[in-house]
Amino acid sequence: MSEQQRAEVPASAADGPTLTVAAVARRLGVAPATLRTWARRYGLGPSSHTAGSHRRYTAADLARLVVMRRLTHEGLSPAQAAQYALSNESAAAEVDDNLLDLLGDTPARAGGGRVVPLPEASPAVRGLARASMTLDAHGISEVLRRQVRTQGVIRTWEALASPVLIGLGERFATTGDGIEVEHIFSECLMGVLRATTESLERPRNTAQVLLACVGEEQHSLPLHALAAALAERGVLARQLGHRVPSSALLSAVRRSGPAVVVLYASMPVVDQDLLGEVDRVRPKPRVLVGGPGWGRNVPATVTRVESLSDTVEEVIASIL
Structure with missing residues (x-):
């Protein structure tokens, strides 16, 4: 001892x-x-x-x-x-x-007095940001689980998680400090979202839904939020994760024959011809794109989605 x-x-x-x-x-x-x-x-x-x-x-x-x-x-x-x-x-x-x-036997470390400036945020957002700054993984996960359980994934993502992520990102961009805070919050959020997705036992959909981050995109959290929000509605989605090459994505679309393909990019997409190639796959899937990386010039056959709630509704309308 x-x-x-x-x-x-x-x-x-x-x-x-x-x-x-x-x-x-x-x-x-x-x-x-x-x-x-x-x-x-x-x-x-x-x-x-x-x-x-x-x-x-x-x-x-x-x-x-x-x-x-x-x-x-x-x-x-x-x-x-x-x-x-x-x-x-x-x-x-x-x-x-x-x-x-x-x-646990491994105690949390008490944080310092540093804060994330969120003057316009709700008290709940500021409280969760404080927990993040102390690297309190248990507290972060506890709050997120309770919010998902009581408010649902979409509300938790749009009103709580996204403002904290934006605040942490802006703090890092301004000071160059706190990447560990952003990472621990992202890991806790990812764990809660994955647990929600994995709780789906009897999917309502037979048509496939495919989710992927294209190009060099490494931020897959928005798609994990989408998968969890769909799971709450009884819809199972397949995730390909981040940095999916165009060739791998096209192969996956041809092999699985999804009814809906959701592509996310926060970074500028260099190979936008990919959208046309996916559109030519038969049977033809419906293609949704989200994130600022797509710019304004997407084909007329592609649907741009602006929010998590909009994406969920578009996906469900396409398969159920």
């Missing part, structure tokens, strides 16, 4: 597991000073005492702090979040009984 693990052994088996301020801070990914502020201002402090009058957090204390952290990540003010955590025992009771194990 390591020195850290020994420091976190319960004071008494009868009292249940307890943790020090430092141990709780590591697990939640917040600074110890933040925990002391929450205890002083909002009454969310430790309730257990050990020899020498050192106060320690019980599982119930920690459950309330998990609720507090989640709500602040979702955009509530600390005062509102604390009031909810203290007055709604059912919310804390929803936290896994094995809370200490749930938070």
Whole structure:
């Protein structure tokens, strides 16, 4: 057993597991000073005492702090979040009984004071950006899962995830700093979207839907969001991923005979002749293109889509 693990052994088996301020801070990914502020201002402090009058957090204390952290990540003010955590025992009771194990042996790192400037964003967007800046993967995923479960993929993507991604991207473009923040947020979002897609057990469609990023495009998140949004509607889509060469895409279209092909590009597409070649495949698929990389000159037989919600409706109208 390591020195850290020994420091976190319960004071008494009868009292249940307890943790020090430092141990709780590591697990939640917040600074110890933040925990002391929450205890002083909002009454969310430790309730257990050990020899020498050192106060320690019980599982119930920690459950309330998990609720507090989640709500602040979702955009509530600390005062509102604390009031909810203290007055709604059912919310804390929803936290896994094995809370200490749930938070893991590898604690989160507390972040610094850096922020993403999002003056026009909603409180929920700012809260999720704060979680990203602390590299709190557990908190990011928790918020995104709850939003997908309650609001759906399209709403989560358009009102929450996209503004955070834009804010993180603009921060990196301005300062050259924070690529790790953008990466951890993207990985968490990708995991939530994939889990949603994989939850589809009985697809409604027999006609194939094919999704691909063309040319040198490496940002496949929009297509993962599309696949997840379609899965919510009972539609299964096949993903080819990022940087799909024209020859590979044409081969896939010929072999699978999709009814709909969705092509995404945020970078300028050099080989726009690809659209004509896909259009000549028989049986002829419907072709949708999204992203700013296509410019304005696309063939009349190709449908341009501007948003996730529009793309979902176009795909469903074509196959169901």
